[in-house]
Amino acid sequence: MRGHRAGxxxxxxxxxxxxxxxxxxxxxxxxxxxxxxxxxxxxxxPPAQHALRGALEGGSLTVVEAAALLRLPVSAVRVLSAALxxxxxxxxxxxxxxxxxxxxxxxxxxxxxxxxxxx
Amino acid sequence: xASAPSSSDVSPAGSRVLDDAVRAGDLHLPAAARExxxxxxxGPFGVGKTTLIDSVSEIRPLHTEEHLxxxxxxxxxxxxxxxxxxxxxxVDFGRITLGEETVLYLFGTPxxxxxxxxxxxxxxxxxxxxxxxxSRRLDASFDVLGLVEESGLTYAVAVNIFPDSRRYPExxxxxSLDLAPDTPLVECDARDTHSCxxxxxxxxxxxxxxxxxxxxxxxxx
Numbered sequence: 001m002r003g004h005r006a007g008x009x010x011x012x013x014x015x016x017x018x019x020x021x022x023x024x025x026x027x028x029x030x031x032x033x034x035x036x037x038x039x040x041x042x043x044x045x046p047p048a049q050h051a052l053r054g055a056l057e058g059g060s061l062t063v064v065e066a067a068a069l070l071r072l073p074v075s076a077v078r079v080l081s082a083a084l085x086x087x088x089x090x091x092x093x094x095x096x097x098x099x100x101x102x103x104x105x106x107x108x109x110x111x112x113x114x115x116x117x118x119x
Numbered sequence: 120x121a122s123a124p125s126s127s128d129v130s131p132a133g134s135r136v137l138d139d140a141v142r143a144g145d146l147h148l149p150a151a152a153r154e155x156x157x158x159x160x161x162g163p164f165g166v167g168k169t170t171l172i173d174s175v176s177e178i179r180p181l182h183t184e185e186h187l188x189x190x191x192x193x194x195x196x197x198x199x200x201x202x203x204x205x206x207x208x209x210v211d212f213g214r215i216t217l218g219e220e221t222v223l224y225l226f227g228t229p230x231x232x233x234x235x236x237x238x239x240x241x242x243x244x245x246x247x248x249x250x251x252x253x254s255r256r257l258d259a260s261f262d263v264l265g266l267v268e269e270s271g272l273t274y275a276v277a278v279n280i281f282p283d284s285r286r287y288p289e290x291x292x293x294x295s296l297d298l299a300p301d302t303p304l305v306e307c308d309a310r311d312t313h314s315c316x317x318x319x320x321x322x323x324x325x326x327x328x329x330x331x332x333x334x335x336x337x338x339x340x
Contacts, residue, residue, distance in 0.1 A: 029243065029244060030157075030226075030240075030241065030243075031155045031156075031157060031224060031244070033148065033152075033155065054143070055143040056143070057143070058143070058144060058147060059143070059144070059146075059147025059148060059150075060147060060148045060152075061143065061146055061147060061148065062148070062155065062224075064183060064212060064224075065146050065181065067183045068141070068181035068182060068183050068212075069141060069143055069146060069181075071184075073183065073184060073185065073186060074183055074185070075186070095154070095155035095156070095157075095244065096154045096155065096156065096244075097153065097154065103330055104327070104330050104331070104334070106154060106156065106221075107246070107323060107326050107327045107330060108327065109154075109217065109218060109220075109221045110156060110217055110221060110223060110246070110323050111320060111323045111324060111327060112217075112218070113215070113216075113217020113218045113221055113223070114215075114217065114223075114316050114319055114320050114323060115320065116217070116218075117175070117215070117217075117312070117316050118313055118316055118317075
């Protein structure tokens with residue numbers, strides 16, 4: 001799963017998860033942030049899990065970014081991520097800290113950030 | 120886009136070579152990114168969603184292939200993937216880092232009735248929706264507006280002005296689209312960064328207004 005070129009994905013979606021159709025956890029959103037834990041891969045990691053962990057080397061990605069990068073459906077990346085999380089090889093956090101501040105501040109940061117783009 | 124730090128390889132607007140040679144390192148989130156929010160850009164095919172996203176995104180817009188049959192109740196079900204007859208649709212998305220910690224994602228989503236399940240999955244947790252309309256074929260947007268309204272997501276409407284678009288008075292557009300009086304309605308040029316940012320701002324400022332009114336106890340949320 002390296003050097004993605006235009007054309008068919010190297011691993012068909014249904015093979016990437018080795019036939020697993022549902023993730024082992026249901027908390028992963030499109031914008032959940034995936035981060036690799038430190039340390040090398042254990043020996044026998046399935047290729048697609050290996051590829052996903054590889055994509056997280058050196059930085060975090062959202063579920064949807066990992067899907068685009070690996071050219072897999074979001075649903076497949078949810079399955080793969082959940083498997084890696086179960087093995088302690090990847091961590092996930094929700095898009096927005098759940099200790100929610102008021103919406104107002106968040107909206108204001110977005111508006112200010114957009115206005116700054118026009119400068 | 121001038122203000123994006125790492126956009127040296129942004130493709131020209133309209134380029135469909137989207138994920139060719141994208142590397143993980145180009146996409147990794149800024150380490151300080153703490154809150155990731157999204158706005159859904161919704162409209163019929165060909166209305167300019169991808170062009171708009173390309174105009175404001177700091178990364179080259181990416182896409183995921185979505186399987187239309189997969190999303191129904193169980194969004195994570197891969198059964199659809201095994202079915203060769205499954206229809207797929209590409210969902211484009213882009214990203215803008217706003218300040219130190221906030222990252223805004225834009226998801227282009229077809230909003231017709233047959234994409235309901237996909238819409239539900241993508242709209243989950245969104246701040247709001249920007250409904251992109253082509254004034255030359257307003258009727259193509261009726262379905263979209265119905266779906267967005269039904270979802271309860273706050274929205275603004277942006278009319279993408281094409282070179283041969285006739286300009287209609289705002290009142291006439293509002294009436295044709297059956298918009299509530301306070302729903303923002305703006306014109307935009309999806310190829311123009313400033314214009315697209317203004318359309319997004321119209322939505323976010325509307326969200327701020329609604330939030331302020333809710334806080335004041337004047338409207339229900």
